[in-house]
Amino acid sequence: MKWIKYITATGLFLMAFSCLSQEEGYKTLSDPTPFIEKVKAYSLATNTIQSNFKQEKHLTMLEEVLISEGHFIFQKEDNVVWEYTNPISYAIIVHNGKFIIRDGEKVKEFDIQSNRMFKEINNMIVTSVSGNFLDNPDFQASYMENNEFYLARLIPLKPEVKDMLSEIDIYFDKKEMQVTKVKFKEPGDDFTLIVFSNKVFNEPIPEEVFNVSQ
Amino acid sequence: MKYHLSYHLLLLFVLLTAGISSCSYQHYKGLEQVATENKLIPEIYDTTFNKAVYSTVFSVFGQELTGITIVKKVHRNIHVVFMSQIGLKFFDIEIRPGKQEDWFHINFIMESLSREFIVNTLKTDFMLLFAQYPKNAETAFFKSMENETTETTIRFDKYTASVFTRPASDKPNKIELRKGKSVKATIRLTPGNDYPEKVDISNRKAGLQLEWEEVKWQ
Numbered sequence: 001m002k003w004i005k006y007i008t009a010t011g012l013f014l015m016a017f018s019c020l021s022q023e024e025g026y027k028t029l030s031d032p033t034p035f036i037e038k039v040k041a042y043s044l045a046t047n048t049i050q051s052n053f054k055q056e057k058h059l060t061m062l063e064e065v066l067i068s069e070g071h072f073i074f075q076k077e078d079n080v081v082w083e084y085t086n087p088i089s090y091a092i093i094v095h096n097g098k099f100i101i102r103d104g105e106k107v108k109e110f111d112i113q114s115n116r117m118f119k120e121i122n123n124m125i126v127t128s129v130s131g132n133f134l135d136n137p138d139f140q141a142s143y144m145e146n147n148e149f150y151l152a153r154l155i156p157l158k159p160e161v162k163d164m165l166s167e168i169d170i171y172f173d174k175k176e177m178q179v180t181k182v183k184f185k186e187p188g189d190d191f192t193l194i195v196f197s198n199k200v201f202n203e204p205i206p207e208e209v210f211n212v213s214q
Numbered sequence: 215m216k217y218h219l220s221y222h223l224l225l226l227f228v229l230l231t232a233g234i235s236s237c238s239y240q241h242y243k244g245l246e247q248v249a250t251e252n253k254l255i256p257e258i259y260d261t262t263f264n265k266a267v268y269s270t271v272f273s274v275f276g277q278e279l280t281g282i283t284i285v286k287k288v289h290r291n292i293h294v295v296f297m298s299q300i301g302l303k304f305f306d307i308e309i310r311p312g313k314q315e316d317w318f319h320i321n322f323i324m325e326s327l328s329r330e331f332i333v334n335t336l337k338t339d340f341m342l343l344f345a346q347y348p349k350n351a352e353t354a355f356f357k358s359m360e361n362e363t364t365e366t367t368i369r370f371d372k373y374t375a376s377v378f379t380r381p382a383s384d385k386p387n388k389i390e391l392r393k394g395k396s397v398k399a400t401i402r403l404t405p406g407n408d409y410p411e412k413v414d415i416s417n418r419k420a421g422l423q424l425e426w427e428e429v430k431w432q
Contacts, residue, residue: 057301061286061293066267066431068299082300087431088269088282090299103269103280125300163325164302184301188322192301 026144026151035143035150039134042177049074049129051199055084060189072196075205078126094125095210107212124161127154128170128182129196139168148174163187245356245365253355255345255366256377256386260408263287268413268426270296272304274332275421279304283426285409292344293321307336309344317346335399335420342375342389342401343413373398380405 029035050073057066068088073081083091083102093100099110127133133141138161139154150172156162169183178199184192270283281298292309306321318337341347351370357363361381368375378388385405391398398419404412406428413426 055301057297059284059295061288061295062265062284066282066284084299087429088299090269090280092299101280103271108278160325186303190303 025146026149027146029143029145029150032143035145036134038150038177039152039172042172043134045202046074047076047202048205049199049201050203050205051196054195054197056193056195058189058191058193072129073205073209074126074129075210079210080125081209082125091212092125093210093212100212102212124165124168124184128168129179133170145174149180150174245358245363248355248357253353253366255347255353255368256364256379256384257345258343258386258389258403258410259285259287259292263408266409267429267431269429270427271423271425272296273423274327282429294340305336307340309340309346311344311346314349331420332422335417335422338391339399339401339415339417339424342391342399343415347375 051071053070053072055068055070057068059066068084069086070082070084072083073079078094079096080094081091082093089102089104091100091102093102097111101108101110123138127136127139133139133152133154136154138158139156141155142153144151144153152170152172154168154170156165156168164186165184166187167183167185169185170179171181171183172178173180178201179196181193181195183194264287266285268283268285270279270281272279272281279296279298281296281304283294283296286293286295290311292311293306294309295303295306297303303322303324305323305327307323308319308321310317310319318340320333323333347368348370351368354367354369356365356367358381363381364379366377368377372393374392376388376390376392377386378390379385380387383405385403387403387405389399389401389403391400396419398417400416400418402412402414402416403410410426411428413424415424417423
């Protein structure tokens with residue numbers, strides 16, 4: 001009879017674990033095809049995005065959450081401005097294969113292909129916000145939903161990304177089918193939550209936005 | 215004649231050797247040793263210190279990483295977490311005062327930074343910054359009678375660390391680590407209330423620099 005106890009205990013443990021591995025209140029999509037089609041349509045129809053963002057850094061060693069705010073611009077295929085305005089003045093600009101960092105008054109330019117880390121950071125930003133994660137071989141994706149959101153959970157497969165991140169959760173608002181928030185989870189319990197607001201889609205973006213003089 | 219020449223050469227050699235070996239560290243001009251009992255090493259981070267957030271530039275042989283460093287006291291330990299602005303961690307190091315062996319504990323370090331010379335240099339820098347000197351270290355105290363500048367020397371193994379304070383202040387503004395006459399690390403500090411507002415660490419030989427500047431967060 002011992003083995004029955006063992007199987008029951010194991011079953012209970014697995015059930016508990018499978019519940020924990022899902023985001024609270026979310027259930028796995030039994031048929032993700034309609035969602036995938038919607039994301040494809042969203043990704044295809046999105047040429048530019050302009051948005052504000054609020055970033056929360058949750059560290060287990062800190063009681064408080066570190067909050068920063070800024071502005072985000074995306075232009076297809078992979079032109080990005082990711083700018084912090086409060087409490088720091090810092091911007092990452094990705095344009096024509098160049099990775100530019102503006103830190104206060106200082107401006108530095110890097111070749112994105114020559115720097116693996118910059119390439120991965122850029123890849124993660126673009127992948128998360130543009131919805132360009134379908135058929136991406138760098139991530140294993142699973143899909144969930146609750147009443148308000150669709151949740152695409154990406155598990156990095158590249159060792160250099162896995163080292164820094166265990167999961168990327170991308171939340172789509174069900175009404176608008178737009179990316180509303182992104183959660184970068186690290187190995188351990190620390191994570192970064194980015195919430196987007198005042199989103200503007202497909203408005204033309206002046207070229208000078210990406211041009212930062214050194 | 216030959217004998218005299220050899221004798222003089224030998225004497226010159228002995229004098230030169232003696233001269234070199236006595237060329238140990240000279241204290242800064244005007245500083246005199248003060249006999250004090252139980253003189254403590256000046257603290258960079260006071261006992262009342264809780265948390266500091268710094269904007270950070272970390273460079274190793276010309277390669278630069280920028281981000282945010284959080285220095286946070288949790289119970290008795292001090293966590294030093296360096297991460298990118300986006301929040302991706304580069305390293306998370308825990309300083310455990312009172313632990314002789316495991317006082318420098320790495321909770322996490324990004325793979326590309328996990329190199330022996332980087333880790334060892336950081337360990338030395340944090341030893342100076344958080345005053346984690348070996349138990350057998352010998353301390354001496356020097357003071358300028360003119361302008362009240364002080365220097366506390368901490369000697370251990372073949373190293374001497376000097377902690378300097380500004381005139382009429384108990385707040386350190388510079389730390390230097392030397393082996394013989396060679397300077398291994400220099401830390402320049404801009405003191406604040408209970409922790410430095412600016413920290414500039416330079417390890418010229420290791421090609422590693424760390425610059426912290428306080429950010430008022432929330």
